[in-house]
Amino acid sequence: xxxxxxxxxxTITDVAREAGVSVATVSRALRGLDRVSPQTRDRVVQVARxxxxxxxxTATSLASGRTQVVGVVAPFLTRWFFAALVSxxxxxxxxxxxxxxxxxxEDDSYTSxxxxxxxxxxxxxxxxITLNLPMTTGEIDLLERLGLPAVAIGTPVPGSxxxxxxxxxxxxxxxxxxxxxxxxxFAYIGAVPDNAAHILTPQARRGAFHDTLAAHGIRVRxxxxxxxxxTADAAYAxxxxxxxxxxxxxxxxxxxxxxxxxxxxxxxxxxxxxxGDLSIVGVxxxxxxxxxxxxxxxxxxxxxxxxxxxxxxxxxxxxxxxxPGVDRIIPTELVVRSSTAPPRLL
Amino acid sequence: xxxxxxxxxxTITDVAREAGVSVATVSRALRGLDRVSPQTRDRVVQVARxxxxxxxxTATSLASGRTQVVGVVAPFLTRWFFAALVSxxxxxxxxxxxxxxxxxxEDDSYTSxxxxxxxxxxxxxxxxITLNLPMTTGEIDLLERLGLPAVAIGTPVPGSxxxxxxxxxxxxxxxxxxxxxxxxxFAYIGAVPDNAAHILTPQARRGAFHDTLAAHGIRVRxxxxxxxxxTADAAYAxxxxxxxxxxxxxxxxxxxxxxxxxxxxxxxxxxxxxxGDLSIVGVxxxxxxxxxxxxxxxxxxxxxxxxxxxxxxxxxxxxxxxxPGVDRIIPTELVVRSSTAPPRLL
DNA sequence: CTGAAAGCGCTTACAG
DNA sequence: CTGAAAGCGCTTACAG
Numbered sequence: 219x220x221x222x223x224x225x226x227x228x229t230i231t232d233v234a235r236e237a238g239v240s241v242a243t244v245s246r247a248l249r250g251l252d253r254v255s256p257q258t259r260d261r262v263v264q265v266a267r268x269x270x271x272x273x274x275x276t277a278t279s280l281a282s283g284r285t286q287v288v289g290v291v292a293p294f295l296t297r298w299f300f301a302a303l304v305s306x307x308x309x310x311x312x313x314x315x316x317x318x319x320x321x322x323x324e325d326d327s328y329t330s331x332x333x334x335x336x337x338x339x340x341x342x343x344x345x346x347i348t349l350n351l352p353m354t355t356g357e358i359d360l361l362e363r364l365g366l367p368a369v370a371i372g373t374p375v376p377g378s379x380x381x382x383x384x385x386x387x388x389x390x391x392x393x394x395x396x397x398x399x400x401x402x403x404f405a406y407i408g409a410v411p412d413n414a415a416h417i418l419t420p421q422a423r424r425g426a427f428h429d430t431l432a433a434h435g436i437r438v439r440x441x442x443x444x445x446x447x448x449t450a451d452a453a454y455a456x457x458x459x460x461x462x463x464x465x466x467x468x469x470x471x472x473x474x475x476x477x478x479x480x481x482x483x484x485x486x487x488x489x490x491x492x493x494g495d496l497s498i499v500g501v502x503x504x505x506x507x508x509x510x511x512x513x514x515x516x517x518x519x520x521x522x523x524x525x526x527x528x529x530x531x532x533x534x535x536x537x538x539x540x541x542p543g544v545d546r547i548i549p550t551e552l553v554v555r556s557s558t559a560p561p562r563l564l
Numbered sequence: 565x566x567x568x569x570x571x572x573x574x575t576i577t578d579v580a581r582e583a584g585v586s587v588a589t590v591s592r593a594l595r596g597l598d599r600v601s602p603q604t605r606d607r608v609v610q611v612a613r614x615x616x617x618x619x620x621x622t623a624t625s626l627a628s629g630r631t632q633v634v635g636v637v638a639p640f641l642t643r644w645f646f647a648a649l650v651s652x653x654x655x656x657x658x659x660x661x662x663x664x665x666x667x668x669x670e671d672d673s674y675t676s677x678x679x680x681x682x683x684x685x686x687x688x689x690x691x692x693i694t695l696n697l698p699m700t701t702g703e704i705d706l707l708e709r710l711g712l713p714a715v716a717i718g719t720p721v722p723g724s725x726x727x728x729x730x731x732x733x734x735x736x737x738x739x740x741x742x743x744x745x746x747x748x749x750f751a752y753i754g755a756v757p758d759n760a761a762h763i764l765t766p767q768a769r770r771g772a773f774h775d776t777l778a779a780h781g782i783r784v785r786x787x788x789x790x791x792x793x794x795t796a797d798a799a800y801a802x803x804x805x806x807x808x809x810x811x812x813x814x815x816x817x818x819x820x821x822x823x824x825x826x827x828x829x830x831x832x833x834x835x836x837x838x839x840g841d842l843s844i845v846g847v848x849x850x851x852x853x854x855x856x857x858x859x860x861x862x863x864x865x866x867x868x869x870x871x872x873x874x875x876x877x878x879x880x881x882x883x884x885x886x887x888p889g890v891d892r893i894i895p896t897e898l899v900v901r902s903s904t905a906p907p908r909l910l
Numbered sequence: 911c912t913g914a915a916a917g918c919g920c921t922t923a924c925a926g
Numbered sequence: 927c928t929g930a931a932a933g934c935g936c937t938t939a940c941a942g
Contacts, residue, residue: 220753227686227710229935240913245937253911274687276625277935280918285622296851297653308641308668312678317688319633320666322654332658340573341620341662343918347863364573436903450855476852483855505642506852509796509829575919586929591921599927626934687935849926 227268237265248273253516280342288348288530289343293331293351296446296463297476298504303349303371306523307374313470314531323351337365345530346377349385350419367533367540369526373418379544381526382518386424387469388550391515392471395552397434400558401469401497404431405442405460406479407453412492417527420448423473423501444466446477453480454487461488461496468561469497475504478512482557504551510554574615582610594619625687633663634876635689639677639697641668643822644792644850645865649695649717652869660877665689669697671851679703685710689729691876694721696765713879713886715872719764725890727872727893729863731768736776736844737861738817741898743780745906747815747843750777751788751806753827754801766794769819769847788813799826800833807834807842814844814907821850824858828903839905849899858901868893 234241239258246264247254279285289540290307292300308318321338323331334357346361350372359375360366371379409424424443431438451473461484472478478500485496494497500507503516525546533540580587586602593600593608594823625631634657638646654664666686669677681702692707696718704722707714716726744910755770770789777784792802807830818824831842838844844852871892879886
C-alpha cells in the first residue's frame with residue numbers, strides 16, 4: 219500500500235482519464251515513441267503538465283527492468299581523487315537522466331572492506347562503475363550472473379572496459395623532470411599498499427620508478443623505496459624517518475599528491491628547504507597542490523569520470539555491447555611549481 | 565519485460581513453489597513477520613538460500629511504497645567536509661539496509677546550482693539529507709507535497725530537524741585562543757560566499773568573530789574582514805593581497821581549514837614566518853590539518869553525518885514523526901598545533 | 911495511430 | 927498459521 223504520508227500524486231491513469239486516452243497511449247506519448255498522432259501527443263503532454271505528472275520510477279523499473287541508476291563503488295570517499303571522480307560521474311549520468319547509488323567500501327578499520335553482494339545490486343542498479351578497486355572473483359562472478367555491465371576506472375576489472383591513466387608514463391614524466399634538473403639521488407614514497415583497495419596503482423608506479431632509473435643507469439637504494447599508506451599523515455612519518463636516517467636523497471617522487479604533502483611537511487619539520495635541500499614531485503594535481511607549490515603530474519580526473527560514465531551509458535541507453543577490450547588512457551601532464559629545482563651543489 | 569541480458573534470477577514464485585507454500589507466506593517468512601510457523605519459516609529460508617533468492621527491490625518498492633534509499637544533496641563533493649559527511653551517512657544508512665542516492669549540485673560554473681524537482685525525488689527516495697544547503701522555497705514546498713521527510717546538516721531547512729555545530733561558539737573558541745596568546749590585531753578570511761551554496765555558515769562565523777572581539781573592546785578594521793570563496797586558491801589570493809597592503813594583523817581567523825591552508829601559503833610566499841610573524845587558526849580539522857601544523861577548531865563530521873542519518877532512519881524505520889524543532893548541536897574543540905603563538909614583541 | 915490485457919514481482923488486507 | 931486475490935503503476939506485445 220502506498221504511504222499515506224505522501225499526498226496523492228497523479229498517476230498515469232489520471233492522465234489517461236483526463237486526456238481521454240488509454241494509459242498505453244499516455245505512456246507512448248510521454249516517452250516520445252512514434253505511432254502517436256501529434257494532436258494526441260500534445261494533449262497528453264499538456265494534461266500531464268497540468269497534473270504535475272511524473273512517472274513513478276519504481277513502477278517503470280518493474281515494468282521495464284531498468285532502474286536508471288548506476289552503482290558507483292569507491293574504496294574511499296574522503297580522498298580527493300575519489301570524491302572528484304564521483305562528482306564527475308554524477309554529473310555526466312545526470313545529464314542523461316541517470317542517477318548514482320553510492321557505495322563507500324571504506325571500512326572503519328581501513329583494513330577490510332565491504333564485499334558487494336546480490337543484495338546491493340540486484341534490480342537496484344543497471345550497471346556499475348568501480349573506482350580503482352580490485353574486485354574479488356566472487357564479485358566478478360556476481361556481475362556476470364546478474365548480467366550487470368561495469369566499467370572500471372584505474373584498476374582493471376576482468377571482463378569490463380577500463381578508463382585510466384598510464385601509471386608508468388606518469389611516473390616516468392616525474393622522474394624525467396627530476397633527471398633533467400640534475401638529480402641522481404632518488405627516493406620513492408608510497409610503495410606498498412596497506413590494504414586491498416590499492417593493488418595495481420602503487421605497484422605500477424613503483425615499478426616504473428625503478429625501471430626508468432635503472433634504464434638511466436641509476437641505482438636506487440632499497441631503503442629509499444618507502445612503503446607508506448597513501449595518506450599525508452602516514453607519508454609524513456615515513457618521510458621523516460627517512461630524512462633523519464643519515465644520507466639523504468636530493469629528490470623524492472611521491473606516489474600521490476597527498477603523499478607529497480606529507481613529505482613536504484616532514485622536510486619542513488626538519489628545517490630542510492624545498493626545493494633547495496630537497497625536490498619533491500607528486501602525482502594528481504590535487505586541489506591543494508597549487509597552493510602548496512607542489513610540482514606534480516596532473517591527471518584529469520574529470521575526464522576519467524566522464525569517460526567511464528559515457529562508456530556505460532552507451533550500453534545502457536544505446537544498447538551497444540560493452541567491449542571488455544577497451545582500455546582508454548587519459549593523458550597526464552607535468553605541472554611545474556616550486557617544489558622542484560636542481561640539486562644544490564655540495 | 566525483464567532484460568534478457570540478465571540471467572534468470574529466482575523470484576518469490578520460485579521459492580514458493582519449491583517450498584510448497586504461497587508467495588504470501590514466503591514474503592512473511594523472509595521478512596520475519598510473525599504468524600508463520602517456525603518449521604515453515606525454516607523451510608522457506610532454506611529454499612530461498614538454495615535458490616540465491618533476493619527480493620527485487622523494485623517490486624518491493626512498488627508494493628510497499630518504500631524504496632530504502634535516501635537522497636543526499638551536496639553543494640560540493642570535492643571539498644573535504646562534504647565528502648566526509650557523505651561517507652559517514654552512507655555507512656550509517658547501510659548498516660540499516662538503506663542506500664544513498666547522491667545529488668551533487670555543484671554547477672560547472674560554480675555560480676548556480678541544480679534545483680531539485682519532483683523528477684529527482686518522487687518515488688525514488690524515502691527521505692532526504694541536505695548538506696549545508698539553503699533550500700529554495702520551491703524545494704521546500706516540494707518536500708511537503710511529496711511528504712518527504714528531510715533532515716538538514718548545517719544550514720537549517722524550514723520544517724526539518726537540523727544537525728550542526730554551533731558556528732558562533734566555534735569561532736569564539738578560535739578567537740579566545742588567539743586572545744589568550746596576546747593577539748589584538750585580527751583579520752578574518754572567508755566573510756562572503758561567492759555563490760548560493762553557503763549562506764548561513766559564513767555569516768554566522770563572521771558575525772561571531774566580530775561580536776566576540778567587540779565584546780573584548782577590540783575593533784577590527786573593515787579591510788581586515790576579507791571576503792573569499794571557501795577554497796584554498798581564493799584564500800591564497802585574498803590573503804596575499806591583505807599581507808602586502810601595509811599594516812598587518814598578527815593573527816588570522818580563517819572560516820575553514822581550506823581557507824587557512826591558502827592563508828598559510830600566502831604568508832610563506834611573502835617570507836613571513838608562521839607562527840612567528842603571523843598566527844593562523846582554521847575551523848574543521850581537515851585531514852591535512854595535522855600535517856600542515858594548523859591550529860584549528862575541530863568539528864566531528866562523522867558524528868554529524870551519523871546523527872542526521874539516525875534521525876532520518878528513526879522515521880523511516882520506526883515510523884516516529886520527525887520533530888522539526890530538533891536542533892542537535894555537535895560540540896567542537898580546539899586543537900592546538902604549530903600555526904599559533906604569542907605575537908612577536910616589536 | 912490506439913486500446914485491452916498481460917505481466918513485471920512483490921505486499922497486504924481479508925478470509926478462513 | 928496460511929492462501930487467494932487485489933493492488934502498486936507502469937511497459938509492451940498483440941490486435942485492430
